[in-house]
Amino acid sequence: VKLRDVVETLGPRLRLRVVADAGEMDKEVTGGYTGDLLSHVIGKAQPGNIWVTVQSHPNIVAVAVMAGLSGIIIVEDAAVDAMTIRKAQDEHIPLFATPLNSYQVVAMLAQAGVAPAE
Amino acid sequence: VRIITPETLRLADEKGIVLVSTPCSMFEACGRLYQMGLESVDIRDAERRSTEERLTELSAKYKQFDIGVKGLRDLEHSQATLREYGRIQELMYELSVCDIMTTKVVTVNPSDSMRHAKELLRLHRISGMPVLEAGRLEGVISIEDVIKALEEHRIDSEVRKRMSRHVVSIGAHERVIEAVRKFSKSGLGRLPVVDESGVLVGILTKGDITGRLITILEPRLEQDVAQKPQFHEVIENLLADEATLTLRYRVVANDFARAGEGSSKIKRALQSLRVPAALIRRVAISSYEAEMNLVIHSEGGYLSAEIGPGQVSIVTEDSGPGIEDVEKAMQPGFSTAPDWVRELGFGAGVGLCNIKRCADEFHLSSAPGQGTLLRAMILLEGEQS
Numbered sequence: 244v245k246l247r248d249v250v251e252t253l254g255p256r257l258r259l260r261v262v263a264d265a266g267e268m269d270k271e272v273t274g275g276y277t278g279d280l281l282s283h284v285i286g287k288a289q290p291g292n293i294w295v296t297v298q299s300h301p302n303i304v305a306v307a308v309m310a311g312l313s314g315i316i317i318v319e320d321a322a323v324d325a326m327t328i329r330k331a332q333d334e335h336i337p338l339f340a341t342p343l344n345s346y347q348v349v350a351m352l353a354q355a356g357v358a359p360a361e
Numbered sequence: 362v363r364i365i366t367p368e369t370l371r372l373a374d375e376k377g378i379v380l381v382s383t384p385c386s387m388f389e390a391c392g393r394l395y396q397m398g399l400e401s402v403d404i405r406d407a408e409r410r411s412t413e414e415r416l417t418e419l420s421a422k423y424k425q426f427d428i429g430v431k432g433l434r435d436l437e438h439s440q441a442t443l444r445e446y447g448r449i450q451e452l453m454y455e456l457s458v459c460d461i462m463t464t465k466v467v468t469v470n471p472s473d474s475m476r477h478a479k480e481l482l483r484l485h486r487i488s489g490m491p492v493l494e495a496g497r498l499e500g501v502i503s504i505e506d507v508i509k510a511l512e513e514h515r516i517d518s519e520v521r522k523r524m525s526r527h528v529v530s531i532g533a534h535e536r537v538i539e540a541v542r543k544f545s546k547s548g549l550g551r552l553p554v555v556d557e558s559g560v561l562v563g564i565l566t567k568g569d570i571t572g573r574l575i576t577i578l579e580p581r582l583e584q585d586v587a588q589k590p591q592f593h594e595v596i597e598n599l600l601a602d603e604a605t606l607t608l609r610y611r612v613v614a615n616d617f618a619r620a621g622e623g624s625s626k627i628k629r630a631l632q633s634l635r636v637p638a639a640l641i642r643r644v645a646i647s648s649y650e651a652e653m654n655l656v657i658h659s660e661g662g663y664l665s666a667e668i669g670p671g672q673v674s675i676v677t678e679d680s681g682p683g684i685e686d687v688e689k690a691m692q693p694g695f696s697t698a699p700d701w702v703r704e705l706g707f708g709a710g711v712g713l714c715n716i717k718r719c720a721d722e723f724h725l726s727s728a729p730g731q732g733t734l735l736r737a738m739i740l741l742e743g744e745q746s
Contacts, residue, residue, distance in 0.1 A: 280709035281653075285646050286718070290638070298706045305621025309628065309645040311638070326618060334625070 244356060246270045246314055246337060249293070253355050257348060259316070262323055262338040263331040270313040270337070274358045277345050285310050293357065295348050299323045304330040304338075314338065318345050453570075458540050459533040461573035462554045462563035468493040469502060471521035475510040478502050478520050491553045491561060492524045498553055498561050500524035530555045533562050540565055605669040612655040612664050612677075617705070620656040624648040627666040631673065640741055643719035644673050647737045650712040651677040657698055657707055658682075659733065674738045675716075684727035691717070691725070 247268040250259060273291030278284050279298050288294060290311035296303065299321040307315055314337040317323055323340060331338040341348060373380045467490045469478050481490065482504060489503035502524045510516050510523050530553045531540050540552060544567055554563040608630055610623030628645045636644075644666070652664045655677055662679025684690050690697075691713050698708025717723045720737035727733035 279706045280711075281706045282650060282709040282711045282715055285649055286711065286715040290642065296706075300705055301618055302620055302705070302707075305625060305649065308625055309621070309649040311642065311645075 244272050246272055246293070249352070249355065249357060250339070253351055257316075257341050257343060257351055260340045262317070262340050263328050263336075265332050265335045265337045267314075267335045267337050272313050272357055275349065275352050276312075277349050281306050288312060293352070295345050295352070297321055297345065299327060301326045301330050303327065304334050304336050307336045308334050312336070316341060316348055318343060318348055453538040453541055454536060456537045456577070457534050458531055458537060458554055458565055459563065461537060461569050461577075462533070462565045463569060464563045466491060466553075466561065466564045468561075469520055470494065471499050471519065471524070473520050474517050475502075475507060475520060475523055476516050479507045479511075479516065482507065488566075489551050491528075491564065492520055493561065496560065498528055498530065498555065498559070500526045501528055501551070501553065503550065528553060531565065532557070537570060541570065544570075605667050607665050607667050609663055609665045610652075612652055612659075612662055614656065614659055614661040616656060620653060621649060623664040624652050627664075627675075630666070630668070634668070636673075636741060640673075640739060643739050644675060647675045647716045647719045647739065650715050651675055651735055651737065653707060654712055654735075655679055657702055662732070671741050672721075672738055673741065674736055675720075676737075677735045678732060680732045681730065683729045683731045684725075684733055685729050687725055687727055 245268070249272055250261065250268070253259065271291055272293050273289060274293075275295065276284060276288035276292045277295040278287075279296050281298070281302065284294060284296070285306050288310045291313050292310075293314050293316060294303075294307060294310075294312050295316045295318060297318050299317045301324070303315055303317075304327060306312075315331075316339045318341055320340065320342045323338065328338065330336075370380070372378075467481055467485045467487060469481060469490055469492055471492055471494050478490075482488065489501060491498055492500040492502055499521070502520055506523050506525070507516075510518065515523065529543060529547050529549055531543055533554050533556050543549075543552060551564055551566045553561055554565055556562050608627055610626065612623060613619065624645060627648050628641060631641045631644060648664065648666060655662045655664060659679035660681045662677060665674075665676045665678075667674040667676060689695055692710075693714050694710040696703070696708040696710035702708045713725070716735070716737050719739065721740045722736075722738040724736040725733070
């Protein structure tokens, strides 16, 4: 499933806002990972996973690059600063925001067929 | 070319080190190496101290003054720009000093105090400035003058008593290459720029030459990217000769905005070397965690990737404060990160475990009050045990 498909199918239900598409909406989503502790994410998320987190500071982009993630969904309307958005564009990491919480987002992603990380 | 002693020759022979001598300057030699694609060149003096170490020593000695930071920034700046050295040289014959000089000049009066001059240098992050009286160029005052004044407890004396009156200046319409010659002949760090009637119209530093020329060059370079030597080709040739390429990045304590940049660059370098993705991932995790440890816990230090035949080592070194109990630090979930850092999602206490899990060989040494040295080696071939 492509990132674009996830956004198209779940966009309205997740009230998803595309913060930075980074020109990478055709990336393949291999599954998902959720967590706010960066060391856990970088150690356990698999390449191509979409990451659901409440963190929104610029370093999440570095984590996504290192772990080779397909994109980041920032939950609970956390304020995303300009530096995070710029880094996301520069590093080709698509960034989304939603007012929903991690649990709700993950539940819907799973329903839509995005499998959890093994 | 300096005299190479028989002892050096004997040692080189014994250790299998190739010695090459050249009549060209360090600047030129580095420029050529960068042109070849060598990103990191370690320059050391007779006592085996690097330029950075010497600057750090100076800044520690003169705590009142910010010369260490300033110096290091300059160094990084020139490293990044040296790469296009060849093209820069061409431009030096093309452009005039007035094309690249700084026109907003910070100046000081002869009757001002050295303390005032020190503040100006610090505020504007510059290493020297012209001394003007009623628009006339009277002399030049530099960081060295300030340091000497501090050493001699003369920081409240007038600038006119401490400045150098012998001013080497350059005409606004002279070629940039003339400025380069004047820099290397005089050993000066900056040249006041004057018009035909001798009035100050700007200032030129060595940094302006590399920095500004690059800005002018960039659009031109984009057109002939194809001609640039390919990074991975150079490296592959080097690796065949059993060389180790070291990529070294300075990591600043608590700089969360830039944290992770060194690791990103290492990852990109390995991708261009066509290292398999699964191995890059292990290197990337190790380097990121090690880099974040420097940002969160250390007083700042260096992150290096040593790329050798069949292996990559991630090395971090810092100057303190050191780890109380290394064994405890290795336990999953143990962290000394402050609460505000944890709120950002760092300090989960599994960073070191992540590194150890990814590495084929892991080494951590530290003691309180001293620095910490971490080395994680990842084999590029074969299975991880």
